[in-house]
Amino acid sequence: MRKVFLFMDTIINKVDAKGRVSLPSDYRAIVKDLESEIVCYRSLSLPCIEGCLEETLDKLATDIEDSTDFFSETQDNLTNLIFGDAKRFTFDSTGRIMLSEKLLKHAGITDTAVFVGKGRKFQIWNPENWEKEEQRIREEVLKNRPVLKKQKDTE
Amino acid sequence: MRKVFLFMDTIINKVDAKGRVSLPSDYRAIVKDLESEIVCYRSLSLPCIEGCLEETLDKLATDIEDSTDFFSETQDNLTNLIFGDAKRFTFDSTGRIMLSEKLLKHAGITDTAVFVGKGRKFQIWNPENWEKEEQRIREEVLKNRPVLKKQKDTE
DNA sequence: TTGAATCCCATAAAATACCATGTTATACCA
């Protein structure tokens, strides 16, 4: 059993007419090893699909349970938004998942999907949008280089 | 056997003239796997039906027993409301439950029901009401973005 | 016996599993 898991790399796969797309084989290996499942949902802030392991979301659910009482309304909004949008995606024997129309539309994905590893999570992008986003991120990181360094130093 | 369970996704199903509605198949799978039952009751604060596993309510009962507020009046009132209202709903061989007139009326549901996953719980809405509620939540969450971020960071 | 609840059957559509093939990546050996 693996001690750690990280969704990594950037992988481009085709999306067919049914919305089927191969989950990168590295991701599948993680799911199998940890006996978990992939869960996807629309990013709250970006035009992309976000994914993680079911156990990651389960941890979130437990945290919410533990931090508030059963009838609390404070976390109600959040759980509706996150769990109401999320969905399990199991892959078939050939390693494909079937993304829903809702998710594909949110990310503007038609025939090609870009999987971007983010550690505990990953994202799925439309290729053009990802190119732009990557550019934007690179610029922002460069701009904030001194701050980034300072933060590291002070920690 | 599954390690975790989460009610997720948003699913729209028809309610027929007899008040029958298909429980989403993912939800049924959870009930079967955990050999539990679905329990529904009127939401205390919203015009919707709330549902969860019977074992979740059982856990609530235990927590209340164990809490120092055993004789608290507010706790008393809440448990009266919830347990007085809650009821088991078993699904038939085709996966349908029959919602009561009381619940349907409270949620304003006539011929269509929207199931919204909330993690350990789920809600059942009238489509128009849910649309409005979702809009409201999105606006509120966006407004409270810093709070959301802080919560995320502490994970 | 009448109304309501439960069960059973039928069907269309959608989701899922399976098979086949070309391609790419990996392992192996000279």
Added chain:
DNA sequence: TGGTATAACATGGTATTTTATGGGATTCAA
């Protein structure tokens, strides 16, 4: 190191299963 054999992978297509949902038959209770 170069070349070849082997395995893994992505992907198109098809078959099978599951699901939602309408309609009736049967059971149960008031």
